[in-house]
Amino acid sequence: MSLDLKIGVAGWLGTSIPTARVVSQQAMQAESLGFHSFWFPENHFVTGGSIPSPLLLLAAAATQTTKLVLGTGSYLLPIRNPIEVAEEVAVLDQLSGGRIILGVGRGYQKKTYAAYKTSVGNKRELFEDALNIMLEAWAGDPIDTIYDTEEPAYLSPLPVQSPYPPVWIAAFGPKALQQAGRLGFPYLASPIETLVALEANYAIHRNAQEVSRPKGSTTRPIMRTVFISKKASVLTKVREKLDAETRSRVGPPVSAIRESAKSCSDDWALVGEPAEVEEKIFLYKEKLGMTHLIATRARLSCLTTQQFASSLHYLADIMNKN
Template sequence: MGRAGGCGGRRTPARQRVGRAHTRGELELRERTALAVVSVGVPTDNRLRFGLTPWEGAADGGGPPAHFIGQVELAERLGFHSFWLPESHFVAQSYPAPLLLLAAAAVRTRCLRLGTTSYLLPVRHPLHVAEEVGVLDQLSGGRVILGVGRGFRRTLFEAFDVPPSEKRDRFEAALEVILRAWRGEPVIGDPDGESASGRPPVRVTPPPQQQPHPPIWVAAFGPKALAQAGRLNLPYLASPLEPLAQLVENYALHREALPRDARDVALPVPVIRTLFVSHDQSCLERVRTALEEQAQALSQQATGVLRRAGDAALDEWALVGEPEELVDGIERYREAIGLTHLIARVQVPGATPDELTRSVHLLAELAGRL
């Protein structure tokens, strides 16, 4: 069976496991732009990096930790490149502490990349983030990819006493503090970015194992968030819900916002998509029907981007079919937007636990061909 973009044979030292090496000129260029962010390089072997998000795998509806470790270990055995966790609060089956779960995954795996799809910076103190991500990167041997976001649910901001109108400013201010801390600079700052007069500066230790820092990707919805990610010279992590045509527009907007002298340096193009594969036509039809019903319910409850996603045809935001159909669908994304990293959202309604697990095995087989 082909590998899914995992570590395969010899393990590369952690400080080198960040795609291709950057030339000195590229590093100097990135240090002159935005927040001096250095992003993971685009793979030079043209192979798609294939990651997974959790699936429940049991009919009892247990919470996320119940089956998480087994799923992570299976992902590594099957050769997937990465495993990803969202962050969510105050909803059923929440993931309120993704770094804790990824720390557990780090000690049970050897080469699987460990990522967050949207670690919410506006509701955290940036020094805590710098410390905790640094520890996780050390613990994992330099395998962290930090996907960051702002959050959008009003209940989230109210619970953490953060004015929603400040989320974008807090996000950028927090990111600046985190990056300065990882560069070893003395830092002073509050979560809202205000300098704390009278407090002594501090240096954060340990630093991340990946230098100058782990790859940082930005989960973004809407023109303002896309423009902010581009202006900061950060890769944009596309959502699982927006149709491909919308992603083409989004990546164009993101590219236009990049610093002018950084536009020739290729960034990763990661996308989260709902994927399900099977040879059983009755199973595929059942999953398609359940996903369409789920999308219709979302459309009735949501607004803006989420409503448009709910109104879109299923094959515009999900790939459900036999292996060859999924290969063709994934190639459409590579041709349209230059897809480099595919994060599979594999928990789908309408499928049994065994069918979900078989789908993951089939995804690993087809990933070796991409």
């Protein structure tokens, strides 16, 4: 049976933002192994691991690749000027030759909203307003301003992809899932929720989409932590570390954290020997209709660079044989 699935990989960090050379090397490796896409998330004020501007990192990757699709894991719209985002995404789409997927989200860290002098209480309204402004700008509509001007303003350049790059919405909780479905955009599933939770999430998203956008997207991208090895002792250690990491998680999104804390890592991570992980990937495709898998890297100090590299090659083998 053919897997018929697009598999991408997330870029990874050490203790600080990687240099352009490191980002380019990671992207070139992903492209040479045949992966579909390369991703960076967005986060702020995380000691030794912040990625405040994933678009800049993807710009570095764009200059050294030709086919690799480049995506943001969850670009935070409520804290940004939507016209500026529309312009920057359009420029990056031009720079890459039309290879951008824009994963967008709301975020949940109160300190991020506070630092950007934005209210976390109306993040969903801010998110939807920003997205609508961006879509109108990409469509070539005149940009609304608060001042009377003699000539209307239009976005330039426009994205290569018409009418705009694919937009995926990261969501936690029923309200966010309903919003994504109502707007007709794919739901980008997080790497920390269990398979059972994702089934429920997709039902909420699907029901909302069927009511307002019956011809909405059928794309189903899912992020999962992936580690593959042929050594049982290494896999045991990884599972133990991931289980401990799950139990130590605190803070929102509360529902996702609480559920994953009750489970073992096998409920939310793809860890195992090549055949075992391949079987799990088929299960996600069967249960959820997964169309895209975005493999994130387990941040575990017990693993060596070579073990990570081997895991990536095993995943590429699974992808290329199907």
